[in-house]
Amino acid sequence: MLSIIGLLTILVIVALLISNKITPIVALVLVPIVGAFVAGFNFEEIGGFFNSGIESVMSVVIMFIFAILFFGIMQDVGLFDPLINKMIAISKGNIIAVAVGTVLIAAVAQLDGSGASTFLITIPALLPLYKRLKMNPYLLLLLIGTSASVMNMLPWAGPLGRTAAVLGMDVTELWRPLIKVQLIALVLLMGLAAILAVREKRLIAKRGLLNEEIYKEAQAPVEGAQDEASLKAASLRRPKLLWANALLAVAVIGVLVWGIVPAGFAFMIGVSLALPLNYPKMKDQMERIKDHAPNALLMAAIILAAGSFLGILNGTLMLDSIATDLVTILPAAIIPYLHIIIGFFGVPFDLLLSTDAYYFALFPIxxxxxxxxxxxxxxxxxxxxxGNIIGTFVSPFSPALWLALGLAGLEMGRHIRYSLPIMWGFSIVLVVISIFIGVI
Known part of the structure; x- marks a missing residue:
């Protein structure tokens, strides 16, 4: 009976998350409480489960809040602008160089862990170049999305934070073995970008001017977005403090990798130094915090709600019961490899489950x-x-992807048809490589 209640609780949460009718916070908080009551637990016991769950995710919450604030400020002051501009200048005019440069630019832009800011930075900058060279704009979206997904394995991005919350461990410890996977993935992705660019050159030669209308349709929304973004960002740039901000960012990331202090503490110090360094007036400092606070607080609230959800499911022993009963149902030969099987199908799962449903419902089981x-x-x-993270920006559950489609004037259906097979294949290759190098 406990397994049935637990499975129904998870299925209802997944259904609510898929429906997009309520926020993940509502589903993750209310549904487990109802399940615990049905299972016979009282309010006092549920409160104890809640406390246990919140304690397990608190360090992750602190890290998320200050990491998003820190990298948001670094984007505001223009820390990454020279590198991005240099890459654009080097790659201009050569289709293969443009494709490879797109991968590198997106990787740099994704350092703040925000897919939305990555698309806001890269699409307005690169789409005019793609149009001029008659390159397919869906290739641009594929390369940016895949590169950003690889960088999304950073500890201050969503997936690792969710996983660390489920496991109750430090997110930096979880990330360290993934660094080599990220490096391998970026090298492979640059190779894939070159191959796709060669194919694109052949397609451009075949279609001639037939694709001209696609670029005309994509032009209108991008120009307005680019102008508006440029005007808003100009007043926040601090080019004279470029090296000071670079040293600060390197120091914070170095401390994070070294692990001598908790990740949340490192980013808290980083934010406390970055604000007065770049914006001496208190009013300007508060404006920067207010501008980035919505993203930081939303992720923190979701992680806290997930802590409540996991605390209740663990405290009531629902997950243990589900696991025990599944062992008796599944063929014994499959169970030890279930995580690898799920990994192979991780990208298609992104089309069926939201990120929250995948990490907070499927992963614990x-x-x-x-x-x-x-x-x-x-x-x-x-x-x-x-297995799953490469599909982040091919999923209709990704708000950042809808923003990207709007900026580029593209369609979700065509993006899925163009990008899904390539992203899925790339994901499977990464899983296999991770098995060979001992990460899995």
Whole structure:
């Protein structure tokens, strides 16, 4: 009975998340409470489960808030502008160089962990270049989305924070083994970009001017967005403080990788130094915080709600019960490899489940089942992260992707048809490589 209640609780949460009719916070808080009451637990016991769950995610919440603020400020002051402009200047006029440069530019832009800001930076800058060279704008979206997805394995991005919350571990510890996967993935992606660019050159030669209308349709929304964004951003830039901000960013990331202090504390110090360094007036400092606070607080609220959800499901022993019962149902030969199977199908799962549903509903069940057969929780986490994360920006559940489509004047259906097979294949290759190098 406990397994049935637990499964129904998770299914209802998944259905609500897929429906997009309520926020993840509402689903993650209310549904588990109802499930716990049905299972026979009282309010006092549920409160204890809540406290336990919140304690397990608090360090992740602090890290998220200050990491988003820190990298938001670094974007505001223009820390990454010279590098992006240099890449654009180097790649201009050569289709292969443009494609490879797109990967690198998107990787740099995604350092703040925000897909929305990545698309706002890269699409207005690169789409005119793609149009001039008659390159397919869907190739631009594919390369930016895949590169940003690789960088989304950073500890202050969403997937690792969610996974760390489920496992109750430090997100920086979870990230360190993924650094080599990210580096390998970026090298492979640059190679893939070159191959796709060669194919694109052939297609351009074949279609001639037939694709001209696509670019005319894409032109209108981009010009307005680019002008508006440029005017708003100009007053926030601090080019004279470029090296000071670069040293600060390197120091914060270095401390983070070194692990001598908690990640949240490192970013808290970084924000406290970055604000007065770039904006001496208190009013300007508060404006920067207010501008980035919505993203920071939204992610923090979701993680806290997830802590409540996981605390209740763990405290009521629903997850243990589901795992125990699944072991008796699934063929014994499959269970030890269930995380790898899920990893192989991670990208299609992104079309069916939101990020919250994947990491807060599916991952805990798989982790509970597979660890019973001697597989480590980290191995399960890495298989499901690496297998799924590449599909982040091909999913209709991604708000940032809708923003990208609007900026480029493109269609979701055509983007999925163009990008899904390539992204899925790339994801499977990464999972296989991760198995060979011992991450999974």
């Amino acid at each position: 798989v982790e509970q089942v597979v660890t019973g057969f001697g597989v480590s929780s980290l191995s399960v986490a890495y298989a499901m992260i690496i």
